[in-house]
Each structure stands twice: as structure tokens, then as C-alpha cells.
Amino acid sequence: MDSQDFREAAISSIDEIINYYDNISSRDVVSNVSPGYLRTLLPTSAPVQGEAWATIQSDMETKILPGITHWQHPNFHAFFPCATSYPSILGELYSAALSGACFNWICSPAVTELETIVLDWLAKLLCLPGCYLSTGSTRGGGVIQGSASEAVLTAMVAAREKYLLETVPSDLSEEEREDVIAHKRAKMVVLATNMTHSSTKKAALILGVRFKSISVRAEDGYALTAPVLASALEECRAKGLEPFFLTATLGTTDTCAVDDFRGISEALEAYIYPPGSPGEVWVHVDAAYAGAALVCPEFQASTKIEQIAKFHSFDMNMHKWLLTNFDASCLFVRNRNWFVQALSINQAVYGNAASDGGLVTDYREWQIPLGRRFRSLKIWFVLRSFGVEGLHGYIRRTVKMGEDFAGWVKGREDLFEVITGPAFALTVFRMVGDGEEMRNERTRALCERVNGSGRMWVTSTLLDGSRFAIRFMTGVRSTEERHVRAAFELLVEVAEEIVNKK
Numbered sequence: 001m002d003s004q005d006f007r008e009a010a011i012s013s014i015d016e017i018i019n020y021y022d023n024i025s026s027r028d029v030v031s032n033v034s035p036g037y038l039r040t041l042l043p044t045s046a047p048v049q050g051e052a053w054a055t056i057q058s059d060m061e062t063k064i065l066p067g068i069t070h071w072q073h074p075n076f077h078a079f080f081p082c083a084t085s086y087p088s089i090l091g092e093l094y095s096a097a098l099s100g101a102c103f104n105w106i107c108s109p110a111v112t113e114l115e116t117i118v119l120d121w122l123a124k125l126l127c128l129p130g131c132y133l134s135t136g137s138t139r140g141g142g143v144i145q146g147s148a149s150e151a152v153l154t155a156m157v158a159a160r161e162k163y164l165l166e167t168v169p170s171d172l173s174e175e176e177r178e179d180v181i182a183h184k185r186a187k188m189v190v191l192a193t194n195m196t197h198s199s200t201k202k203a204a205l206i207l208g209v210r211f212k213s214i215s216v217r218a219e220d221g222y223a224l225t226a227p228v229l230a231s232a233l234e235e236c237r238a239k240g241l242e243p244f245f246l247t248a249t250l251g252t253t254d255t256c257a258v259d260d261f262r263g264i265s266e267a268l269e270a271y272i273y274p275p276g277s278p279g280e281v282w283v284h285v286d287a288a289y290a291g292a293a294l295v296c297p298e299f300q301a302s303t304k305i306e307q308i309a310k311f312h313s314f315d316m317n318m319h320k321w322l323l324t325n326f327d328a329s330c331l332f333v334r335n336r337n338w339f340v341q342a343l344s345i346n347q348a349v350y351g352n353a354a355s356d357g358g359l360v361t362d363y364r365e366w367q368i369p370l371g372r373r374f375r376s377l378k379i380w381f382v383l384r385s386f387g388v389e390g391l392h393g394y395i396r397r398t399v400k401m402g403e404d405f406a407g408w409v410k411g412r413e414d415l416f417e418v419i420t421g422p423a424f425a426l427t428v429f430r431m432v433g434d435g436e437e438m439r440n441e442r443t444r445a446l447c448e449r450v451n452g453s454g455r456m457w458v459t460s461t462l463l464d465g466s467r468f469a470i471r472f473m474t475g476v477r478s479t480e481e482r483h484v485r486a487a488f489e490l491l492v493e494v495a496e497e498i499v500n501k502k
């Protein structure tokens with residue numbers, strides 16, 4: 001493909017993408033292909049001779065799109081959104097064109113510097129405390145990671161090394177030190193709740209440290225509170241375990257609960273040490289989805305985001321609810337040295353005058369992989385194209401649709417019961433009935449039937465180990481009130497059929 005071929009192919013591809021978006025609602029939301037469908041459609045090996053773009057492109061519609069579940073579809077109410085937008089797509093296009101493994105500042109100074117700048121913009125936009133800014137007094141800053149899972153793993157490695165550095169006496173011989181560390185590691189424990197996303201448990205698994213799940217209560221809205229945390233800390237103490245990491249969530253996956261940040265600080269302070277003392281518990285805030293709402297002042301106030309000044313790291317995914325395509329997980333830390341001391345690598349081939357002079361940020365020291373893409377470009381394009389007002393408008397519009405939906409559900413108490421929400425455009429509800437078993441059976445049938453219709457997609461969850469519930473999310477950009485209304489009407493129609501045993 002030469003430059004002229006590329007020009008024609010790119011124009012034709014962009015046209016096709018625009019048509020895809022303009023007509024997306026005419027497709028079924030969820031792909032209905034059978035497992036292995038693609039193997040029957042494609043040759044068994046790569047072509048010996050290169051093919052024309054027109055031939056390749058035609059396979060998108062006939063072979064690939066049938067196997068796509070349309071996350072940008074207005075009737076996609078499942079999981080959380082996985083947003084994108086035209087400015088974001090353009091950022092991705094430039095990033096692909098400028099492809100490089102930009103792990104050190106010198107590998108492309110603009111890649112590093114734009115990332116630092118746009119993450120400062122984002123930190124200010126989300127009203128994060130000043131300690132998370134690269135210009136703040138604590139030497140904080142942000143870094144883009146591939147996912148919230150990668151972010152929690154990165155934070156946990158840094159937390160483990162910080163804890164060991166602070167709690168292992170420095171006057172030991174090398175051998176004694178290794179013994180103490182080995183002994184300590186066996187006792188170190190990560191804390192999270194039974195509502196925390198599984199990525200925290202996976203990170204603990206990867207690091208080979210203990211993991212303790214704390215059960216939160218329905219009467220606390222499934223949020224972690226001070227008394228519940230205090231009792232978990234005491235249990236650890238009684239068993240001789242050493243908690244060194246806690247994930248606090250702003251917007252849990254199941255119900256979008258927000259943990260009590262002030263209560264968490266108080267419980268940790270009461271447990272052993274004042275903040276900042278050696279061996280404190282690192283608190284990581286997982287705001288993967290709902291963190292996007294912090295662009296609006298009303299959510300900064302309701303979540304009490306200022307409380308996280310005492311915590312250690314904060315992560316939110318622009319690629320969930322903030323109009324930027326996957327991957328763009330924005331991880332902020334209160335002191336970047338914590339990352340560098342844990343993840344700095346020293347290999348001759350990566351040395352250069354700028355790095356050695358200590359004048360620049362080398363993001364390879366803030367992450368697990370070495371190479372990194374130019375991901376800040378799409379965030380920059382999104383923030384500039386939508387502006388703060390555009391982002392406010394989008395978040396508030398999707399939240400309002402969630403409120404409308406929850407209101408309609410509450411208005412049909414003969415059929416439904418809202419369990420949580422609306423919170424951050426998510427409502428969790430189930431069908432009513434005589435006894436748990438009937439409620440579960442009915443709700444399960446409702447979920448299966450509406451999804452089976454191909455007209456919308458919702459996901460479910462199991463609360464308190466036994467309460468089956470449907471999660472309905474209204475965060476997709478193409479969703480309008482009429483789509484939510486139609487979805488509600490379908491839910492009512494099917495629920496009535498279930499009650500009338502049709």
C-alpha cells in the first residue's frame with residue numbers, strides 16, 4: 001500500500017466507520033454467532049500474496065461485524081460503557097502513525113510531556129487533591145495504564161516495596177534482610193471488600209501476597225464503612241497478619257457504591273499509625289467507571305473526593321465513561337518516587353543523558369511493561385474537542401436517563417423493586433414475587449428473555465450471595481431518552497408475561 005493507496009483506503013474506511021455509527025441502531029446489540037464461527041469463514045493460513053484493500057475491507061462487513069457485540073449501540077445497557085468518540089478515534093490514528101515504544105523521555109519527548117500535562121488537566125478537572133498533580137508539593141503525578149487491573153497491580157507493587165522499605169530495619173546484613181523480608185512477606189495482606197473488583201484479588205495473586213475479603217452490608221449500601229474496616233483490621237492483628245494495601249472503590253462494579261473515604265481514613269488512623277508513618281496501609285482508590293462523573297462539581301461534593309488527599313493512588317478509566325476509546329486508564333499517585341523506587345530498571349541499553357541527568361520523567365519507571373504507546377493524544381483531543389462543558393453535558397445527560405429509568409421502575413412496584421440506585425447512571429433492580437426463590441426465578445427469566453430478543457442487552461449480578469438482580473446502565477453516548485423508554489417498555493412487557501405465566 002503506497003501513499004495514494006493509503007489515502008483512498010483511509011477515506012473509504014472512514015466513510016464505512018461513519019456509516020456504521022449512523023446506522024448502528026439497526027443492528028442487534030449482541031452478536032449471535034456460534035463459537036468458532038470465524039474459523040469456518042477464513043482461510044487456514046495467511047495469503048502468500050498481498051491482497052487489495054477493497055478485498056480486505058469487504059470482509060469487515062461480512063465476516064467481522066457479525067461477530068461484534070456493539071458497545072456503542074444505544075440499547076447497550078450491560079456492564080459499564082466502553083466509550084469512544086470521533087476525536088478519540090483520530091487520536092488513535094495519529095498514535096498508530098507515530099508508532100514507537102516511548103518508554104523514556106528521549107524516545108519521543110512529546111509523548112512523555114503531553115501525558116504529564118493532560119493528566120494534570122484531568123486531575124484538575126476531576127478536582128483531585130493537589131497532591132496528585134505533577135506540579136504539587138508531594139511530587140505526585142499521573143500515568144496512563146492499559147487498564148484498571150494493570151493500575152492496581154502497579155500500585156500494589158509500589159505499596160509492597162514501600163512497606164518493606166519502611167518496616168525492615170536498615171542496619172541488617174544482606175542475608176538478614178532477605179530473611180526478614182521473606183518472613184514479613186508471608187504475613188503481608190491485601191484488603192478489599194466482597195464488592196471490590198476482582199482485579200485487586202488478581203493483583204494479590206500475581207504478587208503472591210495474602211488477600212482478605214471484607215464483607216460489606218446491604219444496610220450500608222454495599223459500601224465499606226469505618227466499623228467494618230476496623231473489625232477486619234483487628235482480625236488481621238489477632239492473626240499476626242500485616243495489612244499493607246487496601247482498595248477503596250468509588251463506584252463498585254455491581255451497584256456503583258462509594259466506600260466511605262473519611263471512615264476509611266479514621267479506621268486506619270485508629271488502627272496503628274498516623275498517616276505518613278512508616279508501614280502505613282496504602283489506600284488505592286478504584287474509580288474505574290464512576291471516576292468520570294467527577295468532572296461535574298456535584299459528584300465531587302457527593303463523593304467527598306477531597307478525602308483522598310490522605311490516600312496513595314487513584315485510578316479512573318477514560319475508556320469507560322469519558323468518550324475515549326480503550327485503553328486509557330489514568331493512574332495518579334501522591335508521590336511518584338513510590339513507583340520509581342519499586343519499578344526502576346537499570347539496564348545499560350536504556351541509559352541516556354536526559355535520564356541520567358534526572359531532569360525528565362521516564363514513564364517506564366511508573367509501569368509494568370517497558371514499551372508504551374502515545375495514548376495521551378486521544379485524551380488531549382477528547383478534552384479539547386468536548387471541553388469541560390461538553391463533558392458535563394454528556395455525564396449529566398446519561399445520569400438523568402438513569403434517574404428517569406429508576407423512577408419508571410419504582411412506578412411499577414407491582415412488577416419491580418429497585419435494590420440500589422440510580423447511582424452514576426446505574427440502577428440495580430429485580431422482579432417482585434412471593435419469596436426469594438420466586439423473585440430470583442422471575443428476574444432470571446426476565447434477563448434471559450430481554451437479552452434473547454436481541455433488542456437490548458443488560459447484565460445481572462448476585463447480591464448477598466443469593467439475590468439475583470439486573471443491572472441497567474444508561475451511559476452509552478448514543479443512548480437517548482427514547483431508547484431508555486423503549487427498553488423499559490420491553491422490560492414491562494416481558495415482566496407481565498412472566499407474572500401471567502405466558
Ligand code: PLP
Pocket residue numbers: 080146147148149150197199249251252253286287288289317329
Ligand atoms: N474496577 C472496577 C470498579 C470495574 O468496574 C472494572 C471493570 O468494569 C475494573 C476495575 C477493571 O477494569 P479494566 O478492564 O480496565 O481492568
